[in-house]
Amino acid sequence: MFNLGWGVLFVIVNFALFLICYRAFGRNGLYAWIGIATVLANIQVTKTIDMFGIVMTLGNTMYGTLYLTTDLLNEKYGEQEAGKAVWFGFFTLIMTTIVMQMALVFEQQPEDIAHEHLQVIFGLLPRLALASLVAYFTSQFLDVRLFSMIKKVFPKPNQLWIRNNGSTGISQLVDSFVFCTIAFLGVYSTPVWWEILLTTFLIKFVISVASTPIIYIARSFKFKEEN
Template sequence: MYNFLWGVLFVLTNFAFFLICYRMFGKYGLYAWIGVMTVIANIQVLKTIDMFGIVMTLGNTANVTLFLTTDLLNERYGPKEARRAIWFGFFTLIMTTVIMQMALAFTPQATDFAQPSLETIFGFLPRIAIASLSAYLISQFLDVHLFSKVRAKFPNTGQLWIRSNVSTGISQFVDSLVFCTIAFAFSELYPWDIWIQILITTYLIKLVLSVVSTPVLYAARSFKVRDEVQ
């Protein structure tokens, strides 16, 4: 029960920061969010938790906000800006991976205490990064494509929830399948039964969070942000 209650607060905090970031910094804040949360999602996913007897990884909330961001960019600024943000997130993750691998290669000083912890987190990052980059590019570009296709059939302002949930629901499944397969399916970290649990719970949690985030998307769309003020 603790993990569930703390998880609710955790999700609300993420959504609140997302809204604040967009409100204060506009489109540039969305780009910054993409960059930061792409890295955070790949760090958090290394931690598994138990909720109601089900094994799941963290990082799902961060991942959902990435789709939330590209949907908002697509809605307000068009698919070109959404695709540009995706490439920005792609670059951010590659940059982080390369720089941290180089940082780990330094010989630590005798009294250094950070190296083992950094190796635990970032030593595993290349495999996670490959899984994430593959899942990220495939699912995000799919999301932008589907969002535009659904918008052609449901263009009304009040139908944003249809555009967002249909495109994200399909894209999130692809994201979970690609990521979990590359990151965990053929590793020694988890047996197959745990891998299947992680895959199913990861998708279901993302799907639920995506639906829950719909009011957040509507709220963000209603903002008059600084970069739109003439």
């Protein structure tokens, strides 16, 4: 029960920080969020937790906000801006992987207390980064394209929830399968791998549905420089 209560608070805090970031910094805040969320999601995913008696990884909430961000960019600024944000997140993850792998090569001095902990977290990053890059590239561009396609069928402002959840649901299914296959197949036992795959998708989809009011609130924000 502790993880469930803490998880709800965790989701609320993530959404609140997302809105603050956009309200304070406008479109630039969305690009900043993409960069931050991409890195944090790939760090958090190294931690597995138990909820409802099943195994799942952290990072799903933060990663789910990436879809929220690109859908918001697509809704307010167009498909080209959303695609640009996807490429920005792509670069951020590659940059983090390269820099941290180089940092781990340095020989630590005898009293160093950080290297082993960094090794545990970022030593896993190359495989996770590969999984995330392939899943990210596939699912995010799929999401951007699907959102635009659905928008042509459901273009009304009050149909945003259809565009958001429709494109995200399909994209997250693809993302979860690609990521879990590359990152965890062979690392965990097959039953645990299936649990991670199913719970990863379900949690992401729940986060997507929960984010629907958030994208409506964010869409209502007005900025002088964008008038």
